[in-house]
Amino acid sequence: MMKELLLEADRCLLCKNARCKANCPINTEIPEVVKLFKEGKLDEAGAMLFENNPLSAVCAVVCPHEDQCKGNCIRGIKGEPVSFCEIEELISNEYLKKIKLEKTAERNERIAIIGAGPAGITLSIILAKKGFKVTLFDAHEKIGGVLRYGIPEYRLPNSVMDRYEEILLALGVKIRPNTLIGPVITLDKLFFDGYKAVFIGTGVWNPKTLDIKGESLGNVHYAIDYLKSPDVYNLGKKVAVIGAGNVAMDAARVAKRSGAEEVYILYRKGFENMPCTKVELQEAKDDDIKFELFKAPIELTEDGVKYIETKNEVKEDGKVVTVTIDGTEGMFECDSVIIAVSQSPRKNIVANTTGIETNKWGLVLTDDKGHTTREGVFASGDVVTGANTVVHAAAYAKVVAESIEEYCKKD
Numbered sequence: 001m002m003k004e005l006l007l008e009a010d011r012c013l014l015c016k017n018a019r020c021k022a023n024c025p026i027n028t029e030i031p032e033v034v035k036l037f038k039e040g041k042l043d044e045a046g047a048m049l050f051e052n053n054p055l056s057a058v059c060a061v062v063c064p065h066e067d068q069c070k071g072n073c074i075r076g077i078k079g080e081p082v083s084f085c086e087i088e089e090l091i092s093n094e095y096l097k098k099i100k101l102e103k104t105a106e107r108n109e110r111i112a113i114i115g116a117g118p119a120g121i122t123l124s125i126i127l128a129k130k131g132f133k134v135t136l137f138d139a140h141e142k143i144g145g146v147l148r149y150g151i152p153e154y155r156l157p158n159s160v161m162d163r164y165e166e167i168l169l170a171l172g173v174k175i176r177p178n179t180l181i182g183p184v185i186t187l188d189k190l191f192f193d194g195y196k197a198v199f200i201g202t203g204v205w206n207p208k209t210l211d212i213k214g215e216s217l218g219n220v221h222y223a224i225d226y227l228k229s230p231d232v233y234n235l236g237k238k239v240a241v242i243g244a245g246n247v248a249m250d251a252a253r254v255a256k257r258s259g260a261e262e263v264y265i266l267y268r269k270g271f272e273n274m275p276c277t278k279v280e281l282q283e284a285k286d287d288d289i290k291f292e293l294f295k296a297p298i299e300l301t302e303d304g305v306k307y308i309e310t311k312n313e314v315k316e317d318g319k320v321v322t323v324t325i326d327g328t329e330g331m332f333e334c335d336s337v338i339i340a341v342s343q344s345p346r347k348n349i350v351a352n353t354t355g356i357e358t359n360k361w362g363l364v365l366t367d368d369k370g371h372t373t374r375e376g377v378f379a380s381g382d383v384v385t386g387a388n389t390v391v392h393a394a395a396y397a398k399v400v401a402e403s404i405e406e407y408c409k410k411d
Contacts, residue, residue: 005087009038012082013074020069020084026053026395030069030084037087046095049088054125055118055394057092058147060085061156063391064277096163101171105131109196109408112137114181114349117145118390119201119381121164122397123404128171130405135174135195137181143168145203146382147390149228150247152254182348187356187377197404200356200364200372200379201397204343204387210242214300215339223251223340230254236335237261240305242297243340244274249284251338256287263289266332268296268310269322292332296324304333345383361386370400378404 014031021030029048036045049056065071065085073081109132113120116138128134142148144161168175179185181202190198207222209215219236223243226233227250239260241252244267256263265284267274270293274281299306309328312320345362355374357365363386364379366372372379380396382388 001090005090006038008083009034009087011075012084015074019072019074020082023068023072025068025389025391026059026398028052028056028069028088033091034082034084034087037091042091042094043098045091046099049092050095050099053391053394054122055390056088057096057160058118058156059391059394060089060092062147062151063389064279066278068391093160096160096167099167101125101129101167103129103131103171107131107133107408109133110135110194111404112190112195112198113201114138114199115145115201115203115381115383116140116143116175117201117203117381118147118393119203119397119400120145120199121168122394123199123201123380123401124168124173125171126398126401127404128168128173130401132404132408133174134172135176136168137176137179137185139178139180139202141177143175143177150224150250152227152250154257155250180348182350182352187349187353187374191376196376196408198377199370199400199404200349200377200383201381201393202345202349202383204345204382206344206346207339208342208344210297210300210339210341212297212299217300217302219302219335220300220337220339223247223338224343226251226338227254230258233258233336235260235338238334239263239336239338240266240292240332240334241338241340242266242305243342244269244276245340245342246276246280247342248338248340249276249280249289251340252289253284253287255338256289260336264292264332264334265289266292266295266297266305266307268294270294270312273322294322295330295332298329300337301331304331305337306331343382343387368399369403370396371403376407378407 012034018031033045069084070081075081111132111134113136116136124134124136143165148161207224239255241248252263294310295307296310297305297307309325310322313323357373364384366379370378370380378400380400381393
């Protein structure tokens with residue numbers, strides 16, 4: 001593997017004004033890391049990646065590289081782009097095995113971080129290194145959030161999250177699992193107990209609905225719930241997944257790997273309109289996932305999905321829209337249905353406190369530094385932006401870490 005990656009690194013032009021770096025949301029020093037890798041300085045390269053992005057080992061796997069580093073590689077204009085993500089994955093995983101972080105100071109301020117997903121983990125590492133007393137709360141039994149409970153094990157092994165937990169504990173972070181902040185432990189209680197600042201990074205765990213009849217039936221499930229523990233579901237032989245984003249592809253592939261004989265993606269548009277990455281789409285095809293396109297669900301039944309056919313139509317202004325075709329209703333027979341049409345945030349915290357404003361979708365309102373509308377409360381990640389990439393969560397968490405540090409200096 002090392003030999004192949006060194007050959008790949010040799011293809012990198014080490015551009016001075018690297019487009020790959022410019023299109024990385026967290027500005028990874030890609031040419032410099034590749035240079036260190038070629039020189040055999042893996043520890044230095046790993047330290048550079050981790051210091052810039054504590055979740056580099058994760059981003060190397062789950063980022064939409066075709067839209068970021070790989071998709072903007074100068075080599076890709078006339079040929080095959082350099083696959084930096086594979087180099088990053090090897091370096092980062094090796095570095096994680098041996099990393100020993102040290103605090104740069106000892107501080108008395110106590111920080112509560114709610115949500116042990118990408119934003120919460122990144123923030124915990126940064127603030128703990130600075131010497132803050134960090135307590136990380138999560139509603140699940142293990143840390144990772146969407147990284148553990150939303151991304152399939154075959155893509156991102158849980159052992160990676162276990163290693164991050166070891167790193168956090170070594171830094172002195174206190175972890176409270178199975179703790180839902182809001183109903184019992186409120187934000188007011190956290191401040192009463194002496195926390196100087198509170199960070200909300202709870203992600204988006206409520207599935208969005210189709211708003212059609214049949215979603216409560218026993219053979220209908222939501223992808224965000226299914227992916228948490230697929231082994232407990234009995235889906236039958238034939239499964240339909242409604243949606244065409246990355247979560248839909250993950251759910252379909254997991255269902256196939258979990259024993260379903262036939263798995264179909266039902267989507268109301270065509271391949272070119274799918275929000276999933278090209279890589280995810282191709283991998284789904286490689287796993288023999290089948291596709292039923294231009295079908296919009298109108299009702300879910302115990303026998304399958306009632307649908308109406310759709311088509312693309314060009315409007316007078318040149319805009320292409322998808323419209324239904326009268327008289328084309330049909331039934332797609334299947335044993336189970338998985339709905340994968342995005343997620344929204346839960347209201348456990350907002351409903352049990354005052355001063356935190358949200359928008360019409362329930363997302364927490366913040367300024368560009370992560371301050372919410374309540375003093376001492378900060379937020380970032382999917383609970384602010386809606387479902388987004390891991391690297392965006394990590395990048396914004398770095399900004400919020402600076403905001404929290406500045407806030408703690410005010411007194």
